[in-house]
Amino acid sequence: MIGALARTPAALRNFGNSQLATLIGILIAAFGIVLTIQHVLQHDASFFFQILTIGIADGAIYALIALGYTMVYGIIELINFAHGDVFTLGAFISLALFPVFGIAEGASGFSYVLPLLAVGLITMALCAVVNVAIERVAYRPLRHAPRLAPLITAIGMSSILEGAMYLWKGPFNLHYPDLLPLTRLNIGAVSIGVKDLIVLTLAIVLVVAFTLFINLSKLGKAMRATAQDRDAAQLMGIDINRTIAATFFIGAVLAGAGGITYGLYINSVAFDLGFITGLIAFTAAVFGGIGNIPGAAIGGLLIGMVRAFSDSYFDSSWTEIVIFGILIATLVFRPTGLLGMRVPEK
Amino acid sequence: MSEEPAPILSLQGVIKRFGGLTAVDQVSFDVPKGQVFSLIGPNGAGKTTLFNCITGMHVPTAGKVVFEGRNIAGTKPYRTAQLGIARTFQNIRLFEYLSAVDNVKVGEHVRMKAKLWDAIFRTPFARREEREVTDKALEYLRFVGIERHADNYARNLAYGQQRRLEIARALATEPHLLLLDEPAAGFTPQEKVELMALVDKIIARGITVFLIEHDMKVVMEVSQRIVVLDHGEKIAEGPPAEVRNNPRVIEAYLGKSA
């Protein structure tokens, strides 16, 4: 009987991966969205838009992290558990650099643009170095080992990073300076914070830059080639080790940027922030289509919105259950995700 | 003259498509019981795909696969094994890190009767059955001639021994029909002779043998009937002498210029 129960997912999954299912899904989603918006606008439009903006801003940050997961998985089929902690590291490092560059809460935001940029660049560079080191030390030696080995080292590395931050700053919630302008734009019933816009803009700039890089640059092409067929790429003269290292480098740059953005937006970080945030970002990557770059961005936005709406309209103690439910449902019924490529199964 | 034995396996209009590619196209033939039946054809003709349709690894797009009177098209592989069809693989698929005798014991899995509770509590029934299973496994190894290597890891056996182990494992499922996918591939002439002797022994036990093979000498010697596939279509069927002289068959193998 349970055998029968076990067989239904496969049948549903075959349906789930079909084009008909995609069409039906889009129609249902559109219908649902229209209904929801209609209902909500009748009742409390401004609250709705507030939640929507939070969702999109959060989603933008998740997108930045999700890109790193999806790139690494696409190229070496490894879930870099430590990636979420690189994101946290970005927040921690930038926090530590602020006093060095004379950045503190209070005075006008615009005078900080250049120092902030400097901090950002240094942070992203350091995060990148850390991530590349992790790949070199913990993942490369195990590239041909059975699946379980790099998975466990990844978890171990995550633990080490968290441990380092724990050692550095303890279990406390650290305050991250509130540097973004607090002004709000009011358009009719809708009130959007400049903060949210800045976060979204930052994310968009980074994602666009990244997409251009991946599609136009030589290294980007090498990365895509290696992701598709490592042996063929090698035969074409691509240096696999360097390409993989570059993938980790860039993923960490985005994650580090994500960490700074998160700090500026939420204004509070702790050493274990990366675990849940990382898992949620990973869910976004899977939901959008693991290995698929636009998928990671879209997945991030959608999951961010799911989270915001679940927290506000539903019950925040169930939010994480909802999100992980999405993770499981995606993997079981539609492992390729919304946009993803067909991933071969056993 | 005694009448033709009833076919143990009958393919009726079997079609298998993979997206736009038709790998098996309207193939029908009967495999007589108790004889050696061979499937030949150039590379890519769809032979292994056909085997997979019989055992259930692929679900036929259309057509019937009638085994001992029942249509089993689309039945799952473990179930076809239970029903009495066993197979070996073109690229040997042994349990590499299990010993030879353990490999064969897995073959006996489908015929064992001990339940979960018997296993957990190691009841006298379970213990007795385990002893029998081990004895039978050694017997199968003896049958194919590798009992000396019973406790070696399968991956450490020589190539020829591995092929024979795969056969022993398949026989352990007590099949009525044994599918052999290129059992002589990579064999020396001496090994091929031994293989043919083994096939004779298997037939003597009442098991029908259906084999895919490329070595024409082996096929012609050992088979009572042959079916020929080319580009997924059946192009000939009959006793070896007929098939060997069939112009379409010659053309398929040697090309039109021949």
Place this chain on the structure above:
Amino acid sequence: MKRLREYVSENSRNPNVIAYAAMAIAALTFPGIAQFATGGNADYLVSLAADGGVFVLLAIGLNVVVGFAGLLDLGYAAFFAIGSYTYGMLASQQLISSPIHHALHVPFWIALFLGMFIAASAGALLGAPTLRLRGDYLAIVTLGFGEIVPRFFRNMKDWTSGVNGISALDVPTLPFWITGPWANTQLAIEQNFRFVTFNVTAWYVLIVILVVASVLGVNNLYGSRLGRAWMAVREDETAAAAMGVNTVNTKLLAFAIGASFSGFAGAFYGAKLSLVSPDSFGFIVSITILSMVVLGGMGNIPGAMIGALLLYWVLYKFLPDAPLQASSLAHNLGLDSLNTVTPNWPGIAEFVSRLKFIIFGLILVSIMLLRPQGLLPSRLRSAELKRGVHDEPVTMVT
């Protein structure tokens, strides 16, 4: 007697047999020696050892899933949660506040087996969606369940008292019990014995019995039809199916049987602690149990047990004691400056206590880089891991 002598001479070099023997001797003598060595103050140690036994049970269970059947499970704590909460709901006043308004007080010995069955069913249920997934994806789904299940219990406040957890759980009772010098008392027989918290020796004996029973059962399974089926499915699922192995049922049974141990463990854990709280079943617990199995030797029962005992000692005795040891060492060496707390230095004790994540991570990374087969590997795994990936079938030698 002669058979015993034969057995010993044959197996005196077999590391597994040595491990079993060492654990058996240690288990039998530990309470007595501990009480003797500390002058009767070993209650804390015996209690700690009993708690360690819980992890040994969990490691044995996970070993079935990951080690035997090769199914990457990153959320095993979910089953531990199910086992514990089942006991919590069955053996306390808890269900009075639930919609059924009736407290069950199922006796421990029955609840133990009920918990086992419920956990086993949960194992099959949660395992079912994963069956057609590849290694990583399977792992992530189990991780997802590992996150969902404890939160779910936390949220079902009427049934589980939410964040506070279920407390005042019933304890086992026996018609009589023998106690003696190993438990710091006179040799005597107690009537109507209740397993109260301070009677650590009783808990210890109970967990040892549970572990022994589990080891026997699992060993029997390993050498049976199902054990071979697990190995075959792990090696080459397609070939196993072709040989008549129902791979779906085989994998479901692995999950179910693996989970059933957490049913046992959960009942014991809940009864001893007299508390079941949602915080005890997080990802860190799942990873700890997985590390125990990997450290000790995946697929090898005595390996998993040794790994559990070793890592348990490190995490629950060595590391918690370390800060105090460090600060007294600093003091004894005249380096009291290390003990003073400043804005930039939390004091050596706090510093050492904060090392636990790094140490844990280092253990994980070093095992996989230096000795992936674990301390006490099964012959199978040793050979597999030395060679590397084996998901291609053996190819033809030309």
